[in-house]
Amino acid sequence: MTSSDLHIELRDDVAIIRLTRGAKRNALSDGLILALRDAFQNLPASVGAAVIDGEGPHFCAGLDLSELKERDAGQGLAHSRLWHAALDCIEKGPVPVIAALHGAVVGGGLELASACHIRVADRSTFYALPEGSRGIFVGGGGSVRIPRLIGVARMTDMMMTGRVYNAEEGERVNFAQYLVDEGTAFDKAFELAKRVATNAPLTNYALMHALPRIAEQPADHGFFTEALMSGIVQAAPEAKQRVRDFLEGRGAKVSKG
CATH class of the missing domain: 1.10.12.10 (Lyase 2-enoyl-coa Hydratase, Chain  A, domain 2)
Structure with missing residues (x-):
């Protein structure tokens, strides 16, 4: 099960869902968001857990700003609601989802990670919300999900000042529940997914x-x-x-x- 932006592989009872826009640091286009929605809406009944991973050195560098263009307020509202519906299919979908984080987990990429149930980060991971410096606001559910992880004050600081958290700081403030050696986030996430899939x-x-x-x-x-x-x-x-x-x-x- 493959598209140009997303690759889906089934390993026994675990679905591996990998962003495959590595040349664009896995920036989230509308096509990729819709592909994620469709993937989680159509998981086989045999799947008991899923892993989301990113191709290349970065998990996801955020929204593909080339698609932002000149949206009016109504179009921006509809676009945000499309993201909400898609990421709800992850957070409120049929199976637990483990994110394998590495490199950039930025903007929309952090919104995607926060929709997962468990997050594993390797030591190359860094977290940022640059929307404030770009004159925009989070639109993929980040204002709801991210404060649940780190609190409103920390999120406000990140968006106002451009603060970046490295992997160790990110684990400490609760962006990730696991911190592993560089290059091993997927292996740990898959190990956890196999264990979770055995639960009732x-x-x-x-x-x-x-x-x-x-x-x-x-x-x-x-x-x-x-x-x-x-x-x-x-x-x-x-x-x-x-x-x-x-x-x-x-x-x-x-x-x-």
Whole structure:
């Protein structure tokens, strides 16, 4: 499954979705955004997790500004909403998504990374939001997703001053959950995706769709939502079998990593 901008490969129960505009540092054109949307809307039922990677030395250097041109306000609104719909297919799609970050994770590239559920960065990674210096504003969901990772104050600073975070700083402020040696982000992301794909599908669904909502609810609402999801998930036949396996000594036990 291949297009000029996106390559999709299935390795057992993991989908590898790779941006292939390396000559343009994987800048996000409208065509590439639509290809990402279509990829996640049409994943085979056998897929249990996905990895997003970027061809070449950079994950994604942001919006392809050559397409910005002379949009009026209405066109700009529609364009932003197109990105929202596409990236929602990643964040709120059928399977957990792990991003393999390296090189530039800038502007729209950071918006794409923030739509993923787990982010692995190698030591070449750097993060920036240069929209402020270019007279524009984030439009791909960044104003919602990025503050959830790093807070409003840090995002404001990045956009106002052009601040760039390197890989170590990025891990510290929560852009990425994992920091690995240069050139190994994909390997780690794929390892995690294989592990995640073995989880009970309904548990992964609850973590993707319920947990973020619970985190934003008032405590009493959150407790009730948690109780509903707990009851639903543990009632699944696969969950019952996994509990039986553990109680009968067939399930894996927690150990120090």
